[in-house]
Amino acid sequence: MVISFIMVGRDPTSAAMTWLFWLLSENDDVENKLLQEVEPLISLGLGFEELKEMSYKKACLCEALRLYPPVSWDSKHAANDVLPDGTRVKKGDKVTYFPYGMGRMENLWGEDCEEFKPNRWFDSEPGITEPVLKPVSPFKFPVFQAGTRVCIGKEMAFMQMKFVVGSVLSRFEIIPVSKHKPVFVPLLTAHMVGGLKWGNDGEEFKPNQWFDSEPGIMEPVLKPIRPFKFPVFQAGPVLKPIRPFKFPVFQAGPRVCIGEEMAFMQMKFFVGYVLSRFEIIPVSKHKPVFVPLLTAHIVGGLKVKIKRREVK
Structure with a gap:
């Protein structure tokens, strides 16, 4: 699957x-x-x-x-x-x-x-x-x-x-x-x-600039680049590594979920997309009930009112 x-x-x-x-x-x-x-x-x-x-x-x-x-x-x-x-x-x-x-x-x-x-x-x-x-x-x-x-x-x-x-x-x-x-x-x-x-226009495509030495017979090694020099993925706070055996949501060891990063990308995209446009207001003030089935869920789902955010 x-x-x-x-x-x-x-x-x-x-x-x-x-x-x-x-x-x-x-x-x-x-x-x-x-x-x-x-x-x-x-x-x-x-x-x-x-x-x-x-x-x-x-x-x-x-x-x-x-x-x-x-x-x-x-x-x-x-x-x-x-x-x-x-x-x-x-x-x-x-x-x-x-x-x-x-x-x-x-x-x-x-x-x-x-x-x-x-x-x-x-x-x-x-x-x-x-x-x-x-x-x-x-x-x-x-x-x-x-x-x-x-x-x-x-x-x-x-x-x-x-x-x-x-x-x-x-x-x-x-x-x-x-x-x-x-x-x-x-x-x-x-x-x-x-x-x-x-x-792109006027610039030469040079992948080899990312290696410490010219790739040859030996396996080339990517050189470290400071994020402030190459801020494509931004710089700043870094998530600390957490052992998957301590946080086994995606399993661990040889059976670790190979779709972990893709799942995070999808969730980050949708969460960012929704929150940038709407304010989520739960209908009920009660804490929802967690049901630990094969795929855990909230009893009755999350019933909410949505309020569109003003675009500045």
């Missing part, structure tokens, strides 16, 4: 965004349209409602996923002797489908199927009126699977990708270091060979 959570919640979205950033670097007109959609909403904080409005960004993501699906092939087992389209198989046979190939079929996507064109996801050319994403059958675009096995995290994945892409593009221009077309590798989770190496 944990492995599935890590792989499905992290690797496919990062792979999809990597390809989108490269595609945008090759298509300035698309990037400019995307920025026109993002920039007016940045000041509002890229909350849930703002992210929902970003239809052009979703079209860009869908187009990147069509051309470079994170899961380029998958298999199922036939439940009957005949597939829904009439193809005869034997019950229990392994049936493989190929989203990467399907995304490049002319009979599905037209003669321009090899081209990156986000506008194909709209019913009409986006213009003055609000563009509307057209419904596309998941059996034609099976990146998130289809039918009863459709990915339940689909919309969350789009929200995550919209947030990250919007945050990055509003601050940086992505300039790939190499002019060569990257190589697509269709492994369990497809990826770009070597990743997308990029720099």
Whole structure:
């Protein structure tokens, strides 16, 4: 379960965004349209409602996923002797489908199927009126699977990708270091060979500056950098280490939860997001009752009133 959570919640979205950033670097007109959609909403904080409005960004993501699906092939087992389209198989046979190939079929996507064109996801050319994403059958675009096995995290994945892409593009221009077309590798989770190496305008990308010596035959060692010199993660008070055997919420030893840091990131994001917008006022003044079941909870949940904070 944990492995599935890590792989499905992290690797496919990062792979999809990597390809989108490269595609945008090759298509300035698309990037400019995307920025026109993002920039007016940045000041509002890229909350849930703002992210929902970003239809052009979703079209860009869908187009990147069509051309470079994170899961380029998958298999199922036939439940009957005949597939829904009439193809005869034997019950229990392994049936493989190929989203990467399907995304490049002319009979599905037209003669321009090899081209990156986000506008194909709209019913009409986006213009003055609000563009509307057209419904596309998941059996034609099976990146998130289809039918009863459709990915339940689909919309969350789009929200995550919209947030990250919007945050990055509003601050940086992505300039790939190499002019060569990257190589697509269709492994369990497809990826770009070597990743997308990029720099920003006028600055050279030099990862080796973070090592004490030039990496060579010996294993390179990252040199310590004072946080006040490199304040990306801020500087100041440092959390003291607590032994997991003293605080075993995430277990300890070889069985320690591998999703601990991801869990903290998610919780910090949601807590910060809620508290920055709302004041939480419990309805009851009584101390809630803790119920230690398989997953502990508060009896009856936490009933609250919310008061929107004034934006200064």
